[in-house]
Amino acid sequence: MPIVSRGFHGRRPTDDRKLPPGQFETFDFPVLSAGPTPRVAQEDWELDVTTEDGARHSWDWAAFTALPMETPTVDLHCVTRWSKFGTEWQGVSLDVLLGDVETAAEFALVHAYGGYTTNLPLEDLLDGQAWIVHRYDGEDLAPEHGGPARLLVPHLYLWKSAKWVRRIELRLDDEPGFWESAGYHDYGDPWREQRYQGD
Amino acid sequence: MTIPADGSPAEYAYMDGNALAGPLSEVFAVDVTTATSRCAHCGRTEPVAALRVYAHAPGLVARCEGCDEVVLRMVRGTQTLWLDLRGAVALAFPMDGA
Ligand SMILES: [Zn+2]
Numbered sequence: 001m002p003i004v005s006r007g008f009h010g011r012r013p014t015d016d017r018k019l020p021p022g023q024f025e026t027f028d029f030p031v032l033s034a035g036p037t038p039r040v041a042q043e044d045w046e047l048d049v050t051t052e053d054g055a056r057h058s059w060d061w062a063a064f065t066a067l068p069m070e071t072p073t074v075d076l077h078c079v080t081r082w083s084k085f086g087t088e089w090q091g092v093s094l095d096v097l098l099g100d101v102e103t104a105a106e107f108a109l110v111h112a113y114g115g116y117t118t119n120l121p122l123e124d125l126l127d128g129q130a131w132i133v134h135r136y137d138g139e140d141l142a143p144e145h146g147g148p149a150r151l152l153v154p155h156l157y158l159w160k161s162a163k164w165v166r167r168i169e170l171r172l173d174d175e176p177g178f179w180e181s182a183g184y185h186d187y188g189d190p191w192r193e194q195r196y197q198g199d
Numbered sequence: 200m201t202i203p204a205d206g207s208p209a210e211y212a213y214m215d216g217n218a219l220a221g222p223l224s225e226v227f228a229v230d231v232t233t234a235t236s237r238c239a240h241c242g243r244t245e246p247v248a249a250l251r252v253y254a255h256a257p258g259l260v261a262r263c264e265g266c267d268e269v270v271l272r273m274v275r276g277t278q279t280l281w282l283d284l285r286g287a288v289a290l291a292f293p294m295d296g297a
Contacts, residue, residue: 033212034253034260036267079257115268159257179257183274183281196276 018075019083020190026082031144034178038113038143038164045148047132048167051103059097061148065134067092072131074154076161077190089152091133094125097168105170109177110151113164118177119186120153120160122170129155132165157188157195216250216261222273226280229292237288240268247271247290 019025042061049057059067070093076084109119124130134141134149141147146163153160159179180186185194193199216232223231232248243265250261250270258274263286270286284290 030255032256034256034258034272035262035269036212179274182258182272182283183276183279184257196274196279197281198279 018085020077021193022195023077023081023083023190026084029084029087029145030078030080030082032078032080032158033144034116035114040113040143040148040164042148047097047149047165049097049101049170050167051101051170052105052172055102057097057101064092064132064149067096070131072133072152072154074152076154076158078158079184079188079190079195083190088137089131089133090135091131091149091152093128094130094132095128097132098126101170103170105172107171107174109169109171109175110160110162110165111167111169112162113166116162116164116178118160118162119175119180120156121174121187124153124156125168129153155189157185157190159184160188212255213251213253213262216246216248216252218252218254219247219250219259219261219271219273222259222275223282225275226282231290234290234292236270236290238263238266238268238270239286239288241266242288 045061047059047064069090071088071090073086073088076087105122107119108122108125109117111117130151130153132149133152134147136145141150149165150163151161151165174186176186183196185196185199188194220230220232232246234247235244236247236250237244241263243263245264247261249264251264253260253262258272260269261271262268263270268286272283274281
C-alpha cells in the first residue's frame with residue numbers, strides 16, 4: 001500500500017489518545033450487517049418505548065422529527081477493530097424520549113426492524129450518552145447505516161448502536177441480545193476492551 | 200468488503216453456506232456443510248451449504264433461504280468459539296452405513 005502524506009486528504013493524523021486498545025483508525029464507514037438490510041419508509045416507521053408494566057410510548061416519523069434535535073459529533077468504535085473519529089449525526093437524545101416514561105427498569109433490550117436485538121443498562125442510555133439519530137453527515141441516514149433511524153451509543157462498541165431501531169424494551173432483568181447471547185460481552189466498553197464474554 | 204452505498208445487491212451481502220466449512224472445521228470432525236438443517240422458524244429443510252451466510256459482521260450469521268431467520272451463528276473469540284444453533288431444529292449428517 002502506498003504511503004500517503006497524512007495531510008494529503010486534509011485528514012488529521014491518528015490521535016492515539018482517542019484510540020481504544022486493539023483498534024485502528026479508518027476513514028471510510030464500513031457496513032456491517034448480520035442479515036438483509038430492512039427497507040423501512042419514513043411514513044411506515046415507528047418507534048416504541050415499552051415498560052415493565054406494559055405501558056407503551058410511540059412516535060411516528062412526524063412526532064419524532066418534531067422533537068428537539070441535537071447534533072452530536074462522536075467517535076465510533078466497532079468490535080471488528082475499526083474506529084472512526086468525528087462522525088456527525090443529528091437526532092433526539094434518549095433523555096427526551098425517556099423523559100416522561102415512568103419505570104423501575106434497570107435494563108433495556110433494543111429491538112430493530114429485521115429482528116436484531118442488543119441489551120444495555122438503562123443508565124447508559126441516559127445523561128446525554130445516547131441518541132436516536134436519523135441524519136448522518138448532513139443527509140438522511142442511508143438504510144445500510146441503519147436508516148430511517150438508529151440508536152447511537154458511542155461510548156460502547158458499535159454493535160450496541162442498533163441500526164433500524166424499532167422498540168426500546170425497558171426491563172427489570174438483563175436479557176442478552178443477538179450478539180451478547182452468542183459470545184460477545186454483555187456490556188462492551190471499548191476502553192476496557194470488553195469484546196467477548198469473560199473479557 | 201463494503202456494500203455499495205447505492206443499494207445492497209443480495210450477491211454482495213451474503214455467501215452460501217460453504218463459507219462455513221473452514222471456520223467450523225476448527226470444532227467439528229465432520230464437514231458440517233454436508234449436513235441437512237431444519238429451520239426452527241419455518242421448518243424448511245435444506246443443506247447447510249445452501250444457507251445464506253452474512254460474514255461482514257462481528258460473527259458469522261447463517262440464515263434460512265426460505266424465511267431469512269437465523270439458523271446458525273458463530274463467534275470466534277481469542278480463546279473461545281461460540282456456536283449458537285437455536286435456530287436449527289436439528290442437523291442431519293450423512294454417515295457411512297454399516
Ligand atoms: Zn426458515
